[in-house]
Amino acid sequence: MSGHAVKEFKVTWGMVIDLDKCTGCGACMTACQVENNIAPMADASNKMRTLSWMLVFELSNKKAAPDAEIAYLPRPCMQCGNPACVPVCPVVATDKNEEGGIVSQIYPRCIGCRYCMAACPYHARYFNWEDPIFPKGMEKALSPNTSARPRGVVEKCNFCHTRFMKAKDKARQEGGNPEALADGAYMPACAEVCPTGAITFGDLKNPEHKVHELAKGENAFRLLEKLGLHPQVYYVSKREWVRKLGDNYAATGHAGAEKKHS
């Protein structure tokens, strides 16, 4: 373990992803790519090179037909409470110090050493092996929300941080409290488009936000809880085999079991 304490914030943005609802359609991956200006790659089957801030895994219960079952697990950045990536960065290009608890990634500062990638057990970080190349004209469809990254830097999901800033600005303009945004006022691209509503997003600490209760549900769990990284992304599944897979260190397999942290 890194030995660093979990950083506490008054506002803690998080997700609760319902794995019994996600059909693996991929709309969240597409919306994320669009929002964050990830250039299409001629060979997207080379998964060593692709940039998938949001990646939908396919989980299998490993049973033979006809008892086989699968589930889809969308994996954004976990925005860990005690991130493994932050302390290893030699130039503080990634940090967790902003209200809301989003782990930042400062591209102009990143030197591309990729220590953070090695440290992240969720493989949520990606390295730009190439400059982003959009086919001619497609740069006209770039999103205004995220700068394009050059080759040589590491990037990852930041819960669509620009949307957070915009939501706070809007609250300020409308005389609201930017430090206590209403449920739904700030919504990342993936959660916004998901046709099954599998991704619920909000402030985990705010009882008025849906995620507050959902994250405490009897079938809620986090990936690799035992590592003690305290992800801000929770998952829910009624299927025991799914919970066991996602939580294979801590899961007792019993619904509502006490979560054990090291």
Place this chain on the structure above:
Amino acid sequence: MGLDRRGFVKFVVGGVAGTLFTPVIWKGLDDAAIWSQNWGWIPRVPKGEVKATPALSKLCPSGCAVKVKTVGGLPFAAIGNADNPMSKGGVCPICAGGAQLLYSPARVKSPMKKVGEGKFEAIKWEDAEAMLVEKLTSFKGQDGKIAAISGDETGTANEVVSALLSGLGNASGFCVMPGEMYTATKGVKLMGGNGQPGFDIAGADLVLMIGADALDSWGPSVANQKAFAASHPTGAAATAQFIYAGPVLNNTSSVCDKFLAVPPTATAAFSLALANALINAGAVCSASDFGDYKALAAKYTPEAFEKATGLKAEALKDLVARIKAAKAPLVIAGASFGQGAGALDFVAGASLNVLLGRVGQSGGMTLLPAAPKALAAATDRAEAKDAGSFLAQVATGKASPAVLLVYEANPAFALPQADAMAKALGNIAFKVSFSTYMDETATLADLILPAPHPYERFDDAMNPYGVAKPTYLAGKPAMAKPVMDVKDPVDVLLAAGSKLGLSLGFETYADVIKAKAQAVGADFDTLASGGAWTGEGKGGGLSLGAAALAKAPVAKADDKAVALAPVTKLACGTADLATPPANLLTIRDTELKGKDLFVQMNAATAKKLGVTDGNKVKLTGGSGEVRARVHVNEGVAADTVAMLLGFGHSAWDQYTKGKGDNVYKILTVSDEAGTGLKVWAGSTVTVAKI
């Protein structure tokens, strides 16, 4: 960190079958990739006012009601339209990347005429339209000389195309690409009814999908997903059960309460065995042919069920118990890839709704009356010819059109026995392709007339297949001017018509749509600002279709062949759209790796075929063959091989061209007994190691 990393690796290795997962190679730092923030040209992000404009995004078959996000007037993203009942804020993966498709490298940039094999020259619209008029003039009034193929299931454009053909003396030349709307409507006729069937998923407490991939590629998939989501609240008990019976553990079945692996050759047998079991458990109905139906279903004993499906009879028993316990069960029957099933597969599934008394009920099956037309001379939607049969006639010389208009369709790629179809197109002297993209059919055309992207045009969608109630959507352009030198195909055809002395009563597609809205009783402006018009679905005294079902063929056993289950996944593209650039990441490396497409089968089937994971194989069927690599996948039904559709393009762009192989090539077309329909959902193939 060792412990941490091992932990995740264990999670991944233990649980992930076919990942998109990117392992980090943390060795040999590649000096060639040494970073610099200053090298190369990095695109700058746009500035300007951000707006969201409602639009009808007909990139997916049923069309998504979206809001197009623009910056400085240029689209960059699409989100669902929360106010529209078809979207409720959701959007499909294709429409989510719609803005990027505006700039697809495959877009046709200007009108082009063929100047040699595979060679085209850009021409002016004026000249292109003159060419079109000249050809139509030469064959006007000669029946059988002019034909059209439309790939649009829902647009009023079809009325214009078919009315024009009829004005040119070629009323029977209007053909459509395959889709379940047509076979299902024919199925309803065989059950003594009339209308397009609809399915009230939102109102049902048990949804049994036989084949129909309703939560990904079948019907109004976003509305279906929303209905599923509403009945499955996160953190609370579900209020409806979803059960999938089909050949592959697909996106739909991944979230179902129950998955029953049924080979595509056993769809009707599955439905009838279920009917038999339900009748034995006490189901009766007042349909006049109940006696015949009962006698017919009695042949589909639990033993026959086991033989046909490879499932255990207990699975059937469990299903009967679930249905009996449900208050509002609904059965949806369809081919797992949205086409090629005959009317009888539909009747066998739909008859269960009749048997259970679910027709016209809330949460049941409905019938949608034919929508009023904007053009009286148009062909009725259900009367259109199917493009495959038409091209088969062209191949044998039974039909000899001189001019073919292709509207939003790619028959050279997306018809069964695709190679033979592409060849048949070669027998037609003058082909016009109205297409947004340089697809396989456009590359065979003599004249290519670029059509607008959905954000650049007026369009509409009447009763997308599967909706429970009559539903009408319409949209107008979401941007000030198109990106390419395009014209709306309907505008072009209306202008050509008037030059030929055929006034169809309209000058533009926008006017046609406004008239349609009026005929339907909807307000165009409301629709164009993101609204939807809905009417009422009806019941109707349907029979059980016993007479038709009596002709259902008993599947022949062929030891060497296995059933082929083509799989559609919306994110991979559609019959007329190759995988869009913003969807490429969603394809797994167990589906496509480099240029190799995978054929999926369970371990028992692989053993039978003498192949193992990773083997290169050749699949032969229909009039063609495809090459693939084996991926062992326990989610595939017994004696079945599954392959994704939508690959193996020879046209399009650097993202899709030459990747994988085209499964349409190995689909075998046969005649359905008693209906005369062409079917290919039960195709079989042989598999050989290479």
